[in-house]
Amino acid sequence: MTFFTQSIVSRIAQSHIHYPKRIAECVKLPYGLLYHDRENPGSHMCNHAVITDMSGDLDLKVRQVTEFYVEKGLTPVIYTAFQRKAYRIMSQPLRNNGYSVGKYPEGAFFYYPQGQTGSLPNYSNRVKRVQTEEGILDMFSDDEEGVYNRTVIRKLLPGEGYYLWCVYEKDKPVAVASLVMMSEYRTSVIDNVYTVPEYRNKGYATAIVRHALRMHQACSDNLVFLYAYKEQPIRIYRKLGFVKVNNMRLEYWNAWMDI
Known part of the structure; x- marks a missing residue:
């Protein structure tokens, strides 16, 4: 799936997705990123996954992400990768595996021209x-x-x-x-x-x-x-x-x- 072009939107989205590398450990997988920090187990910003490749067996990917965090004693949390139609594609596999899924339309990015x-x-x-x-x-x-x-x-x-x-x-x-x-x-x-x-x-x-x-x-x-x-x-x-x-x-x- 095509992610973004090199636009303002792309740079902001990519920056936000990769920002946690500065404050947490990161495991890179072919289909996404797994951030974790046992020193801050209550911080979702330090402990969450981002699935960037939504092709293939999504139920399997979600199960693997879940196992990763459960084995570390952390709450499994998955953040948006900001891809279009991702909510429609990902919501059912997530619910199939016991996740609650929610949108948060009140938030937004702002840039300074x-x-x-x-x-x-x-x-x-x-x-x-x-x-x-x-x-x-x-x-x-x-x-x-x-x-x-x-x-x-x-x-x-x-x-x-x-x-x-x-x-x-x-x-x-x-x-x-x-x-x-x-x-x-x-x-x-x-x-x-x-x-x-x-x-x-x-x-x-x-x-x-x-x-x-x-x-x-x-x-x-x-x-x-x-x-x-x-x-x-x-x-x-x-x-x-x-x-x-x-x-x-x-x-x-x-x-x-x-x-």
């Missing part, structure tokens, strides 16, 4: 580059989003191509956001956008994302994108100039097994 950054304001003096995780990890909650953010920061902050910024109030970190550069797809991902609840609606996250876009303009011509599903952040990203990727071009779904 190249050449638009000239209208951005100057760097914000309040936004500081984070060089060490000390004092940062404790700001996150203990829910799945918080676990994910801590995992990404721990694993990516020491390396290259990962930039993390923070706004502080009286030396206390109150808002963060990151930018991950993925040169293999000529993309850069805005990620880890988070504000401590009592400091929300003050424009801190917006200031950090603006700062990230300005910095990115100075050093790269990669396509900048992000994924968002909550109404308020989506309004902010649109105000900053991000453009929604047409959902008709991508299929958003996932499948999970309760064990």
Whole structure:
């Protein structure tokens, strides 16, 4: 099955599919990718499969994926590969093997049009580059989003191509956001956008994302994108100039097994 051409949509989809390689182990199979991380068993981003080849015996492929995760004591989860008609093709084999399958149409990818950054304001003096995780990890909650953010920061902050910024109030970190550069797809991902609840609606996250876009303009011509599903952040990203990727071009779904 043909996947994508080298369009904006393709680069975003491929980047999202392969992003977990940066934070989890990856087993490559002829028909897909199996991400796993026993240190973070509750994180679906670190523990999920992507079936990219939907030809042949799909029931067998689903059983093999299931066995892989069950043997490791992990919940089997399968993410979309964003291929057209994949939901129609995959949903029955998944249900045959005990999976629940659901679409999530409320979420979407947004990209920042190249050449638009000239209208951005100057760097914000309040936004500081984070060089060490000390004092940062404790700001996150203990829910799945918080676990994910801590995992990404721990694993990516020491390396290259990962930039993390923070706004502080009286030396206390109150808002963060990151930018991950993925040169293999000529993309850069805005990620880890988070504000401590009592400091929300003050424009801190917006200031950090603006700062990230300005910095990115100075050093790269990669396509900048992000994924968002909550109404308020989506309004902010649109105000900053991000453009929604047409959902008709991508299929958003996932499948999970309760064990």
